[in-house]
Amino acid sequence: MKRLFFALEVPDFEKCAITLWREKTLPTLTSSVITDNLHLTLCFLGNTDIEIEQNLIAKLNHIHAQKIDLSFTKIGYFKKPKVLYIQPNKVPEHLLYLVQQLNEIALSEGGVLNYLDYKPHITVARKTSDHSHIILSPDIKIQFTDIVLYHSQCTKNGLRYRKLRNWPLN
Template identity: 35%
Template sequence: SAYSIMRLFFGLELTPSVKLSIEKWREINLPPLAGPVPAANFHITLAFLGTVPVHQQEALLAQADRLTNQAFNLTIDQMGYWPRPRTLWIGPSVVPVALNNLAGNLSAIAGRLGLPGENRDYVPHISLYRKQASNPPVCLMQPDISASFEQFCLFESRPGRQGVQYHVLARWPLDS
């Protein structure tokens, strides 16, 4: 209906094998902590959109169609902790220009549609725990997980009885 809204974000999908590597690293290097994100939900947000009214969804897709961003590789090699959202995450210490450009272009699209933008600098990350109230324990080894990204996605975040689930609604290729 004209009133239906969806909670959306642009992001990078991780392959099952990368998700599994992250899950294994977490198991070995961190004790059980509060609010673990299930491995199936591991992803990298590019631009958060929030609730997008149906009448804006076509424009959103059309503007994403016009982007011509480059593919890139990432090495996930560091852990971080944000006390305010209580999020423990891992991410790349080196952020390729292509990734910054992509995230910047996507949040510009959000801005043009009047959707809530991010004021903070873009920090690519994979959230591992969402309810971690204090600094994480020092871990034995930093992660060292590489992945190549040849597309970006529009995700829908669906709340469910078993927690949130992410569904890819659309994919766009990155230029190699």
Template identity: 30%
Template sequence: MSTTSSENMRLFLALWPDDTTRNALTQLQLPLAGRKVPYENLHLTLAFLGPQPQGVAEACKDILARLQSPAIELRLDKVGYFARNRIAWVGAHASPPDLLALHEELGQALAHHGIERERQQFKPHVTLARDASMPVDMTFSPIVWRASLVTLVRSRPTPAGSVYEVLAQRSLDEALRMPDAG
């Protein structure tokens, strides 16, 4: 089924973990109660765009191609809980300046293209579980993640949870890459 140009797509821009980081994140999920985020959906949202016309995806691909930020070393060393949404998450006690600069760069580029985004305060985190109860105090070795892959992702809600489709990805160390059609 092809998507017509009049259909909206639910989009976000995110840092996409490598397999080593994903494996470490899944280990943190083990003691948590709630609906655990599937391995392939683990990410750190940089900008949530919500429902957007297809043309916005093309503009976002251009934004990805022009990013100037370097890869970021993240030290995920804190498990937390958003009580209002019942979300267990992992993040950093202190956000590295490079992460904040990347978030700002994306925000400025989106504004330049006239693309609206969610305007909540940026609280960098990786969601581990939804409909979760408050995690017990967890002691764990910090996860050191060299975050270099920025993605444009389409989220499709299903009864079993959201399915994510990577529309474009950009290594902060390389040029823009498009996923293989297949």
């Protein structure tokens, strides 16, 4: 079984911009998410067997959604998992609709509903204290052009997210 999730892929240039902002703003941070792992989660699938994975892929081949433009200008913190993140100043309806569609697809394959409290964000650090009070907020604009199915793998060097498949947004 694979631990899977759907996400919006952050383009390389913007991954670097996020990393540079984080390094400049929080130079002593020791629990940063590696640059290659930066993404915006849409729907967490959890441990998934190969048959369900193939069914999900087949259903995603028929999904139609438009490109998503977001401006990340806010910082937030989830206390329970101790996660520092950046978030967009506005959330377009078509992003919320896409999240709803993906959750319905996951539900049809026996998944659990996880979009009711959906808060789009990009995690920049884990297992950290609350740094959301910092003065230098991000100002990073991202156009998301692909939905990606990622496999979350635990390695000796930490979590790695391997891209299994992607679907372009229109």
